[in-house]
Amino acid sequence: MAAVRRGQRSGAQGTLSRDQELELIEAIRGNHPDGYGLDDELWSRHTVAALIQRRFQLDLDLRDVGAYLGAWGLGPREPRERACSLCADSVTRWMEHAYPAILRSAQEHHADVYWLGRTRLHGVVPPADVLSAVSARGRTRFMIATPSVNPPLPRDFLLRLSGAAGRTVHAIVDSSWPTARWPRRLPPRIVLHPLPSCGRDA
Known part of the structure; x- marks a missing residue:
């Protein structure tokens, strides 16, 4: 590490x-x-x-x-790297059709676009998870948390990503968090988009 x-x-x-x-x-x-x-x-x-x-x-x-x-496992990753091999074709189609619409909506609303993910930080005791948000321009923002089984996507992480000024955020969430583990009743300024995954909850 x-x-x-x-x-x-x-x-x-x-x-x-x-x-x-x-x-x-x-x-x-x-x-x-x-x-x-x-x-x-x-x-x-x-x-x-x-x-x-x-x-x-x-x-x-x-x-x-x-x-x-x-x-520590932070930094930009290609969309196909965020999905298992079985989902690679679905991610490619998603990038061709859904992602451009997300970018257009973000531009219209002067919003930031982030890719959200989670990785295990090895070599530390106790273990740690790194929760990251990488912007479409490559800027990385993150937090470190103690891992748990089937953790929810932290509401506080999303609110902090939006910031005190209440920036509009479009967040693309990889398979680290199935939709059932997303927080409910988020402010309208925070819009979540699931990246295709064979393990994604409906």
């Missing part, structure tokens, strides 16, 4: 030691940037870099921070 690049010594200037990386994960788990006085409601490269500077007095380049996030 550690994201130290080849040729760099763990703990050297510009990198985190293994212990520091684990401490960083624990600082993020179950917490949000605004709880540390940072100006965002979900974690991103910028807020993680700010927390690293504050906690370890290290000024990491955003590309280096992105390397850590990539090692």
Whole structure:
């Protein structure tokens, strides 16, 4: 899981030691940037870099921070990578027909489009899940939570994605959360779209 690049010594200037990386994960788990006085409601490269500077007095380049996030399973993924092999053709058809309509609606309403997913963060005790939202432009926002069996899609995650200003959000949800586990009675500004999946609840 550690994201130290080849040729760099763990703990050297510009990198985190293994212990520091684990401490960083624990600082993020179950917490949000605004709880540390940072100006965002979900974690991103910028807020993680700010927390690293504050906690370890290290000024990491955003590309280096992105390397850590990539090692944690965060970052853009192709739509077909978000579905099992049995669903690949369905996802391709969905991208050709449904996705352009979502983009048009988002543009008309000045909305953000995010791809939502969940991945297990290995190598940490206790285990952790990373809940991510990757924008159509590649911006990643996320939170770290303790995993549970059949977890619901967190309402708080979606509200924070919309932000205090109440931005309109179109969120494309992969098979991490079947529709039966989606929150009910969301504000109209948050619109959820299921990515085709053979395991998707009706």
